[in-house]
Amino acid sequence: MEVEKKAKKKFYKLATTRPLPSVGKFNKLLDLVFDHLRDYLLSATLFKQMCRIGLPVNNHTANIAFKSYLELDMTALLGYPVLGSCLKKGILVGNNKVSISFNTIIRGFVRSREDDLTMEAERLFKTLFRNDINDQLSFEPDVITYNAIIEGLCKSGNNFTSIGLLRLMDSRGCKPDIVTYNTLIDSFCKDKMIDDASNLFREMVSEKNILPNVHTYNSLIYAFSKMGRWDGVTRMLKQMEELNICLYIKTFRMVIEALCKQGKIKEAKHVIDIMVESGRYPDIVIFNSLIDGYSLLGDMAEARNTFDLLHYRRVEPNVVTYNKVMDGYVKNFMPDAAYDFFCDITAEGIETNEFTHCILGLGSLSDEIKIEDKYREYLKMDTFEDSLALFQYMDDNKLNSHIDVYNILIDRATKCLKFDTARRLFHDLIVKGLKPDSKTYTVMISCLCKGGLLKDAKQLLLKMEKSGCPPNYDETINDILQGYLKFKPFDDVVKFCLTMQAIPFSLTNSNASILLDQLLLRDPHNTSLLSWVNKLK
DNA sequence: GTAGGGTTAG
Numbered sequence A: 001m002e003v004e005k006k007a008k009k010k011f012y013k014l015a016t017t018r019p020l021p022s023v024g025k026f027n028k029l030l031d032l033v034f035d036h037l038r039d040y041l042l043s044a045t046l047f048k049q050m051c052r053i054g055l056p057v058n059n060h061t062a063n064i065a066f067k068s069y070l071e072l073d074m075t076a077l078l079g080y081p082v083l084g085s086c087l088k089k090g091i092l093v094g095n096n097k098v099s100i101s102f103n104t105i106i107r108g109f110v111r112s113r114e115d116d117l118t119m120e121a122e123r124l125f126k127t128l129f130r131n132d133i134n135d136q137l138s139f140e141p142d143v144i145t146y147n148a149i150i151e152g153l154c155k156s157g158n159n160f161t162s163i164g165l166l167r168l169m170d171s172r173g174c175k176p177d178i179v180t181y182n183t184l185i186d187s188f189c190k191d192k193m194i195d196d197a198s199n200l201f202r203e204m205v206s207e208k209n210i211l212p213n214v215h216t217y218n219s220l221i222y223a224f225s226k227m228g229r230w231d232g233v234t235r236m237l238k239q240m241e242e243l244n245i246c247l248y249i250k251t252f253r254m255v256i257e258a259l260c261k262q263g264k265i266k267e268a269k270h271v272i273d274i275m276v277e278s279g280r281y282p283d284i285v286i287f288n289s290l291i292d293g294y295s296l297l298g299d300m301a302e303a304r305n306t307f308d309l310l311h312y313r314r315v316e317p318n319v320v321t322y323n324k325v326m327d328g329y330v331k332n333f334m335p336d337a338a339y340d341f342f343c344d345i346t347a348e349g350i351e352t353n354e355f356t357h358c359i360l361g362l363g364s365l366s367d368e369i370k371i372e373d374k375y376r377e378y379l380k381m382d383t384f385e386d387s388l389a390l391f392q393y394m395d396d397n398k399l400n401s402h403i404d405v406y407n408i409l410i411d412r413a414t415k416c417l418k419f420d421t422a423r424r425l426f427h428d429l430i431v432k433g434l435k436p437d438s439k440t441y442t443v444m445i446s447c448l449c450k451g452g453l454l455k456d457a458k459q460l461l462l463k464m465e466k467s468g469c470p471p472n473y474d475e476t477i478n479d480i481l482q483g484y485l486k487f488k489p490f491d492d493v494v495k496f497c498l499t500m501q502a503i504p505f506s507l508t509n510s511n512a513s514i515l516l517d518q519l520l521l522r523d524p525h526n527t528s529l530l531s532w533v534n535k536l537k
Numbered sequence B: 001g002t003a004g005g006g007t008t009a010g
Helices: A002-016 A023-037 A040-052 A059-071 A075-089 A098-111 A115-127 A131-137 A143-155 A159-171 A178-190 A194-207 A214-226 A230-242 A249-261 A265-277 A284-296 A300-309 A319-331 A335-347 A354-363 A368-381 A384-394 A403-415 A419-431 A438-450 A454-466 A473-487 A490-500 A509-522 A527-536
Strands: none
Touching (some): A040 A059, A249 A284, A300 A319, A403 A419, A403 A438, A419 A438, A438 A454, A438 A473, A473 A509, A490 A509, A490 A527
16 A cells, blocks of 8 residues: 555656656556556556656657556456557557567457457457558567467367467468467367367477477367377376476376376376375365365275375365265265264354255265255346356266256356356366257357357357257348347348348347338338338248 | 556466
């Protein structure tokens, strides 16, 4: 607080000194606010104020503002408009490092992790290639620009488009670097497309002579171990040793976790031995995985033993540990043991969380069907965040492999406007090998429409028809139409309606009335469309 | 007057 006051006072002093101090003095102060105070709202506000009262600003001052908006996740709302006004005022023109400003804005869009803003970043990126704009600014995208766009594409599930960008940058003489490859490799690994990831890895090492680092290996090891490809894991670990790359505790954690989840306790223990030999000791996360593994194998005695031994190893159990033990009892149809364990830990005054009670709730009903009902009830009743957390906690529980569970979550994510989460869930279920049903397609189409991704929505409708799911045209087409009315120019709405004339469906009241209003306003002589609307409503 | 912008952590 003290430093903040000092900064404000200094600003006031600079602003009232006559003749006005140079822009450098102001920039130093703003740098201080950004770097040391990390008060991003203040650095952004000061910049706006400087512009308003006519204090000296230059590209560096503006860049601090852009960085601040990025940190505040307000690039779309504030950063982008400020960029516009800076361009108008000529603050950024004639600057040979104008890429810094644009990169920060593009990163801000991508960082928001919202699909439509990622698209905005791509739009901006494409605009910058236009000759008229380029003559004025002499902007040339550099490796950071490309990396940001590639990251955005990967995060919105467009792995192959981002490969196209990798080729584009290469052909334009911008060398991809370790960040470019790591971003791509990580994305392919997350989607379990290990062959594509391996190809990129090979290309990076043998063609581009870029040395992999710990992140590259972590991504690959993660994917290999999740897929049970232990030969790949061993190969990667060997390479790391040769390159003298130190393993993170996280690398160990994920290998051990994957081994335990696949019931390979012996192997997991072997990895723990290697860890100990290299002077590192397993932490609670690793013991939690072991407990998980034993309960998966139905060996609750060993699971409990591992828990009891924590005390002697001087490793403190956490709430996840307690939940995993209870979860093990419940899954192995020992609800009484789960209840006893719960009584023991609460008697010791140990703090539990909502999942402890949830597991107990599941355990109190030993009939498996009832467990399923109870699970569904939880999915419906709690807030979306709670259901998602429960879903993630249940992880590979077979209840999570029900398409209905995904349908409920996707639907609720969409209703909470979390389109990104909905898309990720949809992607997850495909990766898991589940088959989307009519409901899945319908809620996903609704999600894409609400997020303005109409092209994707139409594609999904096509896919739905192809996959043999009978589309619910009433619902899906109205959703897409609503998206058109909201996001697209009227000409596109008309075009869409024309293509839909062949399909039998009825318009919702709200769509029909908006459509009629718009038609009468903009295209009152289009009698064929007017009668079409009247017929369908 | 110069500076200034970067990936993932499961």
